[in-house]
Amino acid sequence: MKIGILSFAHHHGEAYIQNLRTIPQVELLGVADEDSSRGKQIARENEVRFFQTFEEVLDAAPDGVIICSENNKHRQLVEMAADAGVNILCEKPIATTIEDARAIVDACHRAGVLLMTAFPMRFSTPLVEVKNRLDAGDFGEVYCFNSTNQGELPSVHRDWFVDKTLAGGGAVMDHTVHLVDIMRWYLGKDVTEVYAQTNHIIHADQVDVETGGLEMITFENGTFATIDSSWSRPPYWPSWGGLAFEMITERGAILVDAFRQNLTVYSHAWQRAGWAFWGSNANQAMLNEFITAIQEKREPCVTGYDGFKAVEVVVAAYTSAERGQPVSLPLE
Amino acid sequence: MGATHAQAWSETDANIAGIVAETVEEAQPLATRYGASVYPDFAAMLAKVDVVDICTPTHLHFEMVMAAAAFGKDVICEKPLARTVKQASAMIAACRNAGVQLLVAHVVRYFPEYALAKASVDAGQIGHPGIIRLSRGSYRPKKPLGNWFLDEEKSGGILLDLMIHDFDYARWIAGEVESVYAQKVSTRHPDAPIDYGLAILRHSNNTLSHITGAWAYPPHTFRTHIEISGDEGLIEFDSDNTAPIQSLLLKSGQGDTPDVALPSSPLSESPYTTQIKEFYAALQGNQIARVSAEDGLAAVQISQAAFQSARSGEAVSLASFMELMS
Numbered sequence: 234m235k236i237g238i239l240s241f242a243h244h245h246g247e248a249y250i251q252n253l254r255t256i257p258q259v260e261l262l263g264v265a266d267e268d269s270s271r272g273k274q275i276a277r278e279n280e281v282r283f284f285q286t287f288e289e290v291l292d293a294a295p296d297g298v299i300i301c302s303e304n305n306k307h308r309q310l311v312e313m314a315a316d317a318g319v320n321i322l323c324e325k326p327i328a329t330t331i332e333d334a335r336a337i338v339d340a341c342h343r344a345g346v347l348l349m350t351a352f353p354m355r356f357s358t359p360l361v362e363v364k365n366r367l368d369a370g371d372f373g374e375v376y377c378f379n380s381t382n383q384g385e386l387p388s389v390h391r392d393w394f395v396d397k398t399l400a401g402g403g404a405v406m407d408h409t410v411h412l413v414d415i416m417r418w419y420l421g422k423d424v425t426e427v428y429a430q431t432n433h434i435i436h437a438d439q440v441d442v443e444t445g446g447l448e449m450i451t452f453e454n455g456t457f458a459t460i461d462s463s464w465s466r467p468p469y470w471p472s473w474g475g476l477a478f479e480m481i482t483e484r485g486a487i488l489v490d491a492f493r494q495n496l497t498v499y500s501h502a503w504q505r506a507g508w509a510f511w512g513s514n515a516n517q518a519m520l521n522e523f524i525t526a527i528q529e530k531r532e533p534c535v536t537g538y539d540g541f542k543a544v545e546v547v548v549a550a551y552t553s554a555e556r557g558q559p560v561s562l563p564l565e
Numbered sequence: 566m567g568a569t570h571a572q573a574w575s576e577t578d579a580n581i582a583g584i585v586a587e588t589v590e591e592a593q594p595l596a597t598r599y600g601a602s603v604y605p606d607f608a609a610m611l612a613k614v615d616v617v618d619i620c621t622p623t624h625l626h627f628e629m630v631m632a633a634a635a636f637g638k639d640v641i642c643e644k645p646l647a648r649t650v651k652q653a654s655a656m657i658a659a660c661r662n663a664g665v666q667l668l669v670a671h672v673v674r675y676f677p678e679y680a681l682a683k684a685s686v687d688a689g690q691i692g693h694p695g696i697i698r699l700s701r702g703s704y705r706p707k708k709p710l711g712n713w714f715l716d717e718e719k720s721g722g723i724l725l726d727l728m729i730h731d732f733d734y735a736r737w738i739a740g741e742v743e744s745v746y747a748q749k750v751s752t753r754h755p756d757a758p759i760d761y762g763l764a765i766l767r768h769s770n771n772t773l774s775h776i777t778g779a780w781a782y783p784p785h786t787f788r789t790h791i792e793i794s795g796d797e798g799l800i801e802f803d804s805d806n807t808a809p810i811q812s813l814l815l816k817s818g819q820g821d822t823p824d825v826a827l828p829s830s831p832l833s834e835s836p837y838t839t840q841i842k843e844f845y846a847a848l849q850g851n852q853i854a855r856v857s858a859e860d861g862l863a864a865v866q867i868s869q870a871a872f873q874s875a876r877s878g879e880a881v882s883l884a885s886f887m888e889l890m891s
Contacts, residue, residue, distance in 0.1 A: 374754075376750040376753075376754060376757060376759070376761060377748070377750060377761055377763065379700075379761075379763060379777055381698075383794075426878075428746050428765070428880065430746075430765055430767050430773050431773075432695060432696075432771045432772070432773055433771075434693055434694070434695035434696075434771060434772065434795075434796050435695035435696070435794055435795070435796050436796065437796060438796075444695065445695045445696045445773055445794075447696070447765045447773050447775050449746060449748060449763060449765055451748070455753045455754075457748045457753075457763070459763045459765065459775060461696065461698065461775060463695070463696045463794065465695065465696050465794035465799065466794075466799070467798060467799050470799075479777075481750065481759065481761045481779070481781050483757065483758065483759075485759065485781055485782060485783060486702075486779065486781050486782055557744060557767075557880055557882075558879060558880050559746070559878065559879070559880065
């Protein structure tokens with residue numbers, strides 16, 4: 234099976250090369266990047282073929298592509314790949330506007346190609362374990378979630394993450410969708426109301442977008458949840474950040490941390506404590522699912538529609554933050 | 566709480582002159598221990614003491630503080646100052662008119678981890694706070710007599726009784742609160758075996774606070790967490806990770822579950838004692854207590870606004886809320 238990567242604007246693209254290499258049936262066809270010097274260097278370092286344009290990758294007839302462009306360029310690349318009849322794994326958030334998210338889902342539907350959103354937390358082993366126990370009825374009814382997806386300022390990886398146009402916003406755009414998706418998956422319910430507050434205090438001197446975000450969302454069954462999506466981890470935090478939640482149920486609380494499986498390493502080189510993750514690789518499991526879904530010609534377990542529903546919550550969060558009141562979903 | 570305060574008072578020069586409880590029998594052991602008299606009712610005791618320390622259920626604070634003020638006695642009142650903003654305002658006015666002090670026992674301000682975090686912020690160690698996260702969790706309170714904690718009319722429920730601690734602390738750190746949005750489990754599920762509240766506060770200086778209150782854990786659990794992210798650093802405290810003693814004993818030596826879980830982390834002085842000592846100094850005019858009656862009122866305002874938000878599903882602006890109350 235031939236797979237290509239379109240753009241390395243998102244740094245996950247490099248990790249995906251390694252993940253793809255471990256899947257026996259995958260042939261890594263090659264990569265393209267609008268920043269050709271960056272793309273060439275990554276291609277050289279990873280010994281993969283560099284294509285001059287995205288079209289050339291698609292002309293080489295891949296079975297699937299992974300789109301790792303800036304958020305606001307997802308639509309253009311998805312539509313290009315869909316037109317070429319190529320299956321797609323698209324980085325999250327799938328788009329920066331409802332219109333783009335809908336267009337992405339529609340284009341893939343029309344073209345009959347598979348569209349998966351890169352929500353690796355669906356494959357996090359601690360989160361899967363809790364989902365299985367939830368489905369087995371271990372906890373009874375779920376009343377609410379108290380969740381965090383806090384991170385460092387992501388411009389340490391790429392500048393565009395803090396660019397309002399390219400990223401579509403700041404911390405709320407970056408760090409809300411994972412938890413929204415996890416909770417939609419856990420509950421099998423959609424969000425009907427979103428309240429959000431944002432601010433611009435942490436890293437205020439470095440970026441223009443919001444760096445602090447607290448949201449409270451309500452699902453159609455009355456389950457409610459807070460999400461802290463702030464870029465509130467200092468640069469000397471032991472890791473990039475984390476994703477954790479407390480799930481409150483009829484039987485009490487379950488505390489889940491997707492990134493707790495760490496060694497704490499104190500290195501002269503770092504001059505601070507560092508967390509070295511030894512848990513299972515969720516990105517790998519996500520790519521395995523993408524490849525298997527293509528092979529089996531079925532929907533992946535996390536779809537483009539899931540990506541769309543998460544974007545809807547983000548857009549509602551920005552509207553709510555502006556108004557200071559909760560906003561109902563679906564948006565008009 | 567009365568027994569805890571009595572222990573704290575015994576560590577000052579003050580004389581515990583009298584004790585009133587629901588019944589004379591209930592008051593007797595404490596009275597014997599501290600050499601105090603037992604009074605059949607509050608009015609009988611008021612004439613005989615200089616200061617009263619009110620540790621009764623929340624819904625009784627109002628009439629007792631008003632009575633103390635009428636008698637010209639200084640008052641210490643357990644948090645929440647009152648069941649409602651209206652009551653709290655009236656209590657403050659009555660004490661001011663009577664020329665008596667009113668001190669509100671927001672003891673969290675006296676816990677060393679909270680006091681140190683406040684001092685660290687004030688010293689500029691983490692710059693300007695951007696996001697504050699505070700949580701406080703325990704099991705569902707049990708009370709053999711009447712279970713007043715669980716009666717929302719009496720206790721104000723989890724938003725007032727439990728989360729007021731952190732509403733007050735957030736305001737102490739980041740200043741006045743502009744708006745509140747809150748939800749709690751008991752609003753949607755009145756019959757749920759647990760309760761859990763979540764609130765988002767926006768402060769006037771744009772700091773955001775996330776407050777969690779849990780009556781959702783197994784018996785004996787008590788956990789608190791502080792996280793203050795500033796533009797120049799971050800402070801974190803987690804009671805789970807900082808407990809200096811862990812007991813991995815083969816058989817529990819513990820008796821029945823206490824009425825309300827009190828944190829236990831060995832200190833040379835109980836925070837309750839630190840608080841009562843400061844109050845005692847304030848009553849003697851030697852010191853200004855770190856928490857004022859107005860702070861107690863402001864905390865009730867935030868709690869009541871949160872309650873209204875949970876009920877209405879809307880964010881509540883504190884300014885318009887106050888207009889409504891006045």
